[in-house]
Amino acid sequence: MTTSEELRALRGAVADLMAKHLPDDRAWSELAAMGLLGLLVPEQYGGAGAGPVEVGVVAEELGRVLFAGPYLSTAVLTVNLLAAVDDPGQCAAVLAAITAGTTRVAVAFAEGDSTRPPAQPATSAAGDPERPLLTGEKRFVLDAEDAALLYVLASSAAGPGVFAVDPAGPGVTVRALTTVDQSRRLCDVRFADAPASVVGVPGTGVEAFTAALDRSAVALLGEQAGAARCAMEMARDYAKARYQFGRAIGSFQAVKHMCADMLLEAESAVSAARHVAAVAGSPGWIADLALAQGYCSDAFVFVGATNIQVHGGIGFTWEHPAHRYLRRARSDAQLFGSPPWHRERYLQEIGA
Structure with a gap:
């Protein structure tokens, strides 16, 4: 368990980094070098295996400066999603790269006007169960513009599942949204027979x-x-x-x-x-x-x-x-x- 002294040191280190007002890419590299992108990543995948208390400390300091980098989407939401689906192959392929700061990942689940995962997603996966094609639209996708990988909630014959999609691949269109907060990059993502791969156990996506x-x-x-x-x-x-x-x-x-x-x-x-x-x-x-x-x-x-x-x-x-x-x-x-x-x-x- 992290001690109070260690938490104070962590808070001070992040605060010092944010005080430098580095460009986003430079700050992202520094966060990776300090091991902060891998706080939640298990040790077997190169991370620190820390918990929510440590992440909360980092988030407070990032919040103070309205940090615009994809920390929440990549280093937190994606890592927690992979922990929830329990897919060793995806974990091995993605988590080490997140920890090193060499990849950015976005998660796409919202539809319509809601920002919560729908019980029955309108986005669907059809065709070959091992290599399905996704069709539909996801809204309010955080940091999708710069992502190298998307994890998408979509319905299938086995029920709603999690699917990995290349945002630069065929059938994927990413459109940046104009929102009240210019530091929070939200996008609409449309899929038209976009190639995907199944992540985790089918039917457990929601x-x-x-x-x-x-x-x-x-x-x-x-x-x-x-x-x-x-x-x-x-x-x-x-x-x-x-x-x-x-x-x-x-x-x-x-x-x-x-x-x-x-x-x-x-x-x-x-x-x-x-x-x-x-x-x-x-x-x-x-x-x-x-x-x-x-x-x-x-x-x-x-x-x-x-x-x-x-x-x-x-x-x-x-x-x-x-x-x-x-x-x-x-x-x-x-x-x-x-x-x-x-x-x-x-x-x-x-x-x-």
Whole structure:
């Protein structure tokens, strides 16, 4: 088990790297060199075999700077999906390359207007069971533009399954989406008789993707919490430094209340995210996860919006970074399901 001292060292190392403001590709190489892309990868595949607590620490620091690289899609979601499908061949072929930073992988599961895996995917795999052809469309695919491999949820004669597809192969069209958050690269991916290969046990795709999303939500929570805390600190520092009528604006009661509310929401989000990381995989943890996902999503949006209010006119300008945090907050709040969806799931988990 990682000690508190080791976690502090990990947090400091990531924070120092992010403070360098390196270009995405250079930062990606540095993350690989530090072993951070392989945190969740089992040791037999060249990784660290770490757990959700360590990933949560990394995610908090990446969230603080709104890191735009494919850490969540490749180093977290893909690795958790391969753990869920238990396909040694795919693990051997992909995980070492992820750890080394030489490949990027995206997962495609959402359809229609939902960002959750459908129980009966409209995307279908037909033809030779060993080498099927995929037809359909996937939406909101994270980091698909730069991916060298796609894992796709599709229906088949054996039931919904996981299929590996080459995004540069025939029958695959990747289209970047214009979204509110320019640092979160989402795409639509269309398949027209695209060659694919079966991954894992046929018919277990929905369960595998759901399990992967749940385990990966620990990183998303960490990102939301880290970003919310950074936005809160941004507002705090501005309120102390900006003077009006001969006084720091932080001395005005209205601004004090906004900053106090931001502190409460941001610190509560951090507590919720770290709690879920600590109990991940234990009996009944899905209820805690669902409640935290709803709360952290709303808390980040609140802090992001209030940060702009504290900054006043300058906070509404394109040049100031405040709007970027609100944009990321809006994006994160829908990425793995909406806050109302998570709260409904929580009620179902506790039997309400």
